[in-house]
Amino acid sequence: MKSQHLSGRADIGLSTIVDVFDRSELFEELNNQQVLRLSQLGGNDGFASTKNILRSTGIATRRLLAPGVSPADLAAAVCTRLEEQSGRRLRDFTSVLLCHSHTDPLACEHLAAELTKRFALPANLISPANHGCAGFLRMLRDAGLLLENSSPDSAVALVSVEVPETWHDAADRLFCGIVSAGATAAVAEHCGELRTCLPVSQVRTDDFHLPPERRANSLPLFHRDTTDVFSFRGQKCRRTVMRMNPEPVFLHGIELMLDNLRSALLSIERLPGQRIVAVPHQPSGKLLKALIAAAAREFPEVEFLNNLERYGNTISSSVPTILSRFDEVLATNGCLPLNDGDHVILLAAGICMAQPSDHMTAGHACLRWMPTRARIATRERPSGVAAK
Numbered sequence: 509m510k511s512q513h514l515s516g517r518a519d520i521g522l523s524t525i526v527d528v529f530d531r532s533e534l535f536e537e538l539n540n541q542q543v544l545r546l547s548q549l550g551g552n553d554g555f556a557s558t559k560n561i562l563r564s565t566g567i568a569t570r571r572l573l574a575p576g577v578s579p580a581d582l583a584a585a586v587c588t589r590l591e592e593q594s595g596r597r598l599r600d601f602t603s604v605l606l607c608h609s610h611t612d613p614l615a616c617e618h619l620a621a622e623l624t625k626r627f628a629l630p631a632n633l634i635s636p637a638n639h640g641c642a643g644f645l646r647m648l649r650d651a652g653l654l655l656e657n658s659s660p661d662s663a664v665a666l667v668s669v670e671v672p673e674t675w676h677d678a679a680d681r682l683f684c685g686i687v688s689a690g691a692t693a694a695v696a697e698h699c700g701e702l703r704t705c706l707p708v709s710q711v712r713t714d715d716f717h718l719p720p721e722r723r724a725n726s727l728p729l730f731h732r733d734t735t736d737v738f739s740f741r742g743q744k745c746r747r748t749v750m751r752m753n754p755e756p757v758f759l760h761g762i763e764l765m766l767d768n769l770r771s772a773l774l775s776i777e778r779l780p781g782q783r784i785v786a787v788p789h790q791p792s793g794k795l796l797k798a799l800i801a802a803a804a805r806e807f808p809e810v811e812f813l814n815n816l817e818r819y820g821n822t823i824s825s826s827v828p829t830i831l832s833r834f835d836e837v838l839a840t841n842g843c844l845p846l847n848d849g850d851h852v853i854l855l856a857a858g859i860c861m862a863q864p865s866d867h868m869t870a871g872h873a874c875l876r877w878m879p880t881r882a883r884i885a886t887r888e889r890p891s892g893v894a895a896k
Contacts, residue, residue: 520698521706522696522875525695527828527829528691529829535572537569538570538572539568543684547684549679554679565685565794565816566796567688567818570687572673579608584623587665589693598665601695603665604623605650605665607638607644609640609824610675611748613638616638617636619669620636640859640869641823642870642871645713645873646869647668652711661698666693666696666828667691668690668825669691670691670823670824676750677738679737686791706852708874708875709775710775711872712873716760716764716867717867718868723756724755728865730752732749733751734748734749757858761799761868765870768857768871769803771872772872775874776874779849783811784809784811785850786803786811789826790815790821790830792816796814810853817840848878850876851875853872857869
């Protein structure tokens with residue numbers, strides 16, 4: 509196990525957190541009827557029905573990039589929104605951390621180069637990385653390390669741009685029903701009396717080695733496959749896609765997030781009346797239900813949030829998407845708004861992009877909820893949901 513963590517840094521926090529899901533011109537929706545057809549391409553058995561898809565994935569609709577929209581367009585849109593909401597130009601950040609997951613190890617570097625060109629940024633301001641599902645926690649950890657010895661006015665941008673449609677097989681039922689495009693951006697900065705942020709008390713990420721004897725069928729957890737597949741618009745194409753060994757990934761994903769929840773709970777000081785809300789990575793409905801069921805028996809006081817139905821699995825954008833529209837997601841889950849001082853635990857587990865065959869990456873972060881102090885971009889609220 510390779511451990512990478514940052515703890516005891518209550519002076520570091522998250523402020524502006526945005527997404528671009530309201531930019532309808534960037535996306536087109538993929539409903540379950542379309543997923544049903546995709547899963548049966550090439551003579552595959554696929555899903556049995558749309559009800560089966562909803563039951564298995566927990567998702568009613570997910571997103572593809574609209575025709576003519578590139579990953580760089582999506583990245584530029586979320587970075588522009590971050591500039592507008594934070595009042596900072598992208599070039600004024602100490603660093604811009606970019607997560608863009610892909611089977612092509614150079615895809616994130618190409619995206620960083622395009623963003624550098626579009627925003628006329630200094631060379632090397634953007635640090636690109638192919639992190640996968642735990643990408644937001646990795647960037648948050650790295651931001652804390654960058655800010656540790658920096659000036660009080662320093663800030664780091666955390667940008668996540670995910671387009672899994674470009675590196676998955678649309679006829680692979682393990683992925684076609686869950687993956688969705690998405691992009692988020694956030695600001696990590698020093699907290700203080702005059703600062704507006706959600707304080708982060710701990711961030712930890714680990715790479716876990718799972719040898720063959722810990723994998724039920726001894727096959728790789730994930731592997732890259734360059735072959736003839738189908739795009740998410742049903743067209744034959746040749747690309748390098750990711751394949752998954754579902755049983756060990758499912759079981760160890762639950763175990764790793766439970767272990768990180770235990771560690772997070774041990775690190776926080778909860779006062780009477782304070783709530784604890786867990787924001788887990790959104791892998792699939794089946795895995796999320798199993799995680800919540802197991803955690804509820806051990807920690808009945810923890811509330812879990814599910815944001816799958818309308819957003820799907822947006823890889824490293826899943827967790828920050830929930831943060832960017834926290835009131836909306838709380839209401840959808842039947843939870844009351846949080847109060848100042850309540851605790852939020854971020855959880856993630858999934859593919860280790862550097863060693864996908866026999867490693868998984870997992871981690872957690874502990875935040876204090878300070879809605880009166882954080883500049884979190886609001887989105888359209890569901891009918892009947894009042895603003896705080």
